[in-house]
Amino acid sequence: MAANIRDVAKAAGVSVATVSKVLNGYTTVSQKTKEKVLGIVRDLDFQPNAAARSLVGQRSMTLGVYLTTGLTHPFFSNILAGMEQGLKARGYDLIYLAQLSYGSKEYNLVRHCRTRNVEGIVVFGFSHEEMNIEELIESRIPSVFIDLDVKGPRAGYVSSDNVGGIEQAVRYLHGLGHTRIGLISDLPDTYVGRLRLVGYRSGLRAAGLPYAEETVAFGDYSREQGYEAMRKLLAASRPPTAVVCCSDYGALGAIDAITEAGLSVPNDISVIGFDDLELARNVRPALTTVRQDMLSIGKRSVELLDEMIHDDEYPAPAVIFPTELIERGTCAPPKTLNS
Amino acid sequence: MAANIRDVAKAAGVSVATVSKVLNGYTTVSQKTKEKVLGIVRDLDFQPNAAARSLVGQRSMTLGVYLTTGLTHPFFSNILAGMEQGLKARGYDLIYLAQLSYGSKEYNLVRHCRTRNVEGIVVFGFSHEEMNIEELIESRIPSVFIDLDVKGPRAGYVSSDNVGGIEQAVRYLHGLGHTRIGLISDLPDTYVGRLRLVGYRSGLRAAGLPYAEETVAFGDYSREQGYEAMRKLLAASRPPTAVVCCSDYGALGAIDAITEAGLSVPNDISVIGFDDLELARNVRPALTTVRQDMLSIGKRSVELLDEMIHDDEYPAPAVIFPTELIERGTCAPPKTLNS
DNA sequence: CTGAAAGCGCTTACAG
DNA sequence: CTGAAAGCGCTTACAG
Structure with a gap:
């Protein structure tokens, strides 16, 4: 042996x-x-032997990842790829704590971490209601949340510049000549949803455009909801000539609705997505979108955990990565200016 | 505490x-x-405490996953989701052994498994050359390969019915009236690539159609290669009126090339993909494709590992899941029959 | 049916 | 600079 x-x-x-x-x-x-x-x-x-080391020393060199969201979403894959980089650099191994699979009532995240001597965990969760965050914070197990503004003595988060990203999209559209710019937002009770709405209003303000409730619709990250939301916007007396969506999938749904209404993208209505998933390039016309730096978000999460593990007094991190507007084929000047 | x-x-x-x-x-x-x-x-x-248990008993209740391929690919996410189901049912935890990140020369998979007392591992790898398979087999650590026909005393694999899937696609196209059916295949030196070519020929044979080398092109799983491959097929004296692709991404690339040539899908040329990733539904027209049951593949892999762990004599598994043809919008009867 | 004891493979004070 | 010893939290023969 x-x-x-x-x-x-x-x-x-x-x-x-x-x-x-x-x-x-x-x-x-x-x-x-x-x-x-x-x-x-x-x-x-x-x-x-890692088990022996873990048993005697305090270090298990194990980090965990906890998902309150499905892992089939490409957003997850990309963040995980970034985490791998950080893991390797710092010598940790990664254990899957749970997902929907353990999502039953009996599952206890903190207990699971203790059992496996997990030193720190990355949490994917979009809403404060999805899990028992208080218990996690009280446990003082170093935690980094993705896209959720959780702060505690040993808990912080990392996210993208949601305000700036949406704001830039609005201003870009305004620069193209649009004056009726709609928003298909996330559920407003999520952290990112709230901030993106803030970014929308501030983009409008910067462009000197008024805010009107009827140009905002809400949905989740699905194509279906994007479709429904766009239909609502289209039903207004004066529909927007451009729409900013808070996800790439939502943008696809919006395009479905626009197409179904006999209009075309980008000639009749411009559409901007959010995320820059691979599908944004695959779709025709290719989707103009606000890119999130998912690799960096993942990598930094692990690095922050390592810092917290080494330093009991490490202040709760709140890291925001800049976004980038990727121009592709779904935006154009409004028709009225063309003709 | x-x-x-x-x-x-x-x-x-x-x-x-x-x-x-x-x-x-x-x-x-x-x-x-x-x-x-x-x-x-x-x-x-x-x-x-898991470490203490692992140290004294033989069981760590830890399974590993090893990737020789990128994890950003949705194929991976789906299999992993299936694995989760199996993991939960049998009480294992999952550890990420490595991916590209540890892919350096010094990385030794077997050593890593021993260090962490990993009881069994799922390997994602499409070619025998990508890793040191012999060493893994010799280690006698129970292993299940995804889409790679590795067999050893303690190693087996699970895959889809690649022969049947492609064969069915060919026959479906023939049923639509096509008589010149092309194939954009995987690299022929991979396990699945070889089998899919077999399925293609057998589908042709069943339809009473001749096999011609000029109607087959090779590529990897990327859109770009699908595009290049289709251009080759289009350059033939009598291009095919239908083409089956060995990946959804490849199919998208093929559609790009067809569109660029001034032709349309499915009116001029029919296209079938393989996998049934989420994008197959998102694309317009939605992609007709051969669906792989990725969830079952993942779940069964874990179950097989558990069997092997409990039974030293468990025979090397070779499990093949059936595929399913999903009809969507990229296939139609050939034009000559329409007009 | 129950418990004392050895031991899994390490690390960490502590003594030298 | 080096090593004997205790101990991390369990499980497993073994004796009773």
Whole structure:
């Protein structure tokens, strides 16, 4: 079987304590001993047992990821890819704590973390109601939330600049000549939904445009809701000539509704999405959208956790990444200006 | 802090051995003692420490997932969602072993598994060259490969019916009236690529159609390669009137090339994809495609691992899930029959 | 049916 | 600079 620390100690002619010390970078080991031990470690292909380490030391070198949302969404995949980068750089392994699968009433996140000695966790959740956040905060297990403004002594969050992203989209549309710009927003009771609405109003204000309730509709992240929302906007006495959507999927639904109404994108109505998922490039016309830096969000989340783990006093992080408007094929000047 | 087994024993007035026994379902414990212990366990919210269990017993209740392919691909997300179901049902936790991030030369999968006491692993890999499969097989760590026909004493695989899926697509097209049916295949040196080519030829044979090399082009799973492959097919003296693609992304690329050539889908050329990713529904016209049951593939992989872990003699599994042709908007009878 | 004891593979004071 | 010893929280023969 695989060698253990005793085998190494024996082969090197030292005690297990000494082997442990060179493995853990203690400086109180002579250069000669260190080299000897390291050589044996290599020869025997020795890897310390993580369970034993975890049991005796405080470190399990395990981070967890908890999902209150489906993982089939590409948004998740991209963030996870970013997390991997951070994980590797800091030497952690990642464990799936749960998702819908454990989403039953009996599931207890904190207990699960303790059982596995999880040192910190990344939480994907869009609303404060979806889980028992208080219990997590009280547990003092370092936590980083994605897209949810949770703050506690050992909990923080990272997100995109939702206000700025939507604001920029509105101003871009205004720059194209649009004066009736609609919004298909997230549910207003979510963190990002609230901020995006703020960004919308501030974009309107910057453009000197009035805010009208009838140009705002709400939906979730689905194509279907985007479709329904757009139908509502289209039913107004003076429908918007451009619409900003809070997700790429919602934008696709909006385009469905526009097309169904016998209008075309971008000639009759301009559409902007949010996220810049892969599908934004695949769709025809390719979707103009507000890009989120999902890779960086994931990577930074892990780095923040590492900081919190190493420093009990590390202040609750609140990191906001800038967004970027990606111009593609779904925006054009309003028709009235063209003809 | 959290209670340990000694606290439970003390509170219940029994030994830790007894507590351990009731926790592990030993039948040699009196009903009375068992109830008493279970009551305390509940009161103290006791959860046994996984590291200690793993250290002493052989079981870590940890399965790993190893990716030689990117995890941003929706195919991965869907399989993972299926795995979750199996994980929950059998009581395992899932650890990310690695992906590109650890993909450096020094990374050693088997060593990593030993370090973390991983009991079994699911491997995503499309080619035998991408990793050191021999070492994994020799390690005798139970392994299930997705879409790769690896077999060993402790290694098996699960996949879709690639032959049947493509064959059905060809016959469907033939049923529509097509007689020149092209294939945009995977790289022929992959397991699935080989089988899909077999399915293509057998579909042709069943339809009484001849096989011609010039109606087959190869690519990977990308839209770009699908585009290039379709351009090749279009350049033939008598281009196909229908084409089956081995991925949804490839199908999108093929449609790009067809559109660019001034032709339309499905009026001029019919297109069928493979996978049935979410984008197949999002695209306009919606993509007719061969659906893979990704959820079942993921779930079964975990179940197979569990069987192998419990039974040293469990025969190497080779599970093939049926595919399903999903009719949507990219297929129609050939033009010559219409006009 | 129950418990004392050994031991899983490490790390960390502590003594030398 | 090095090593003996205790101990992390469990499980598993073994004795009773």
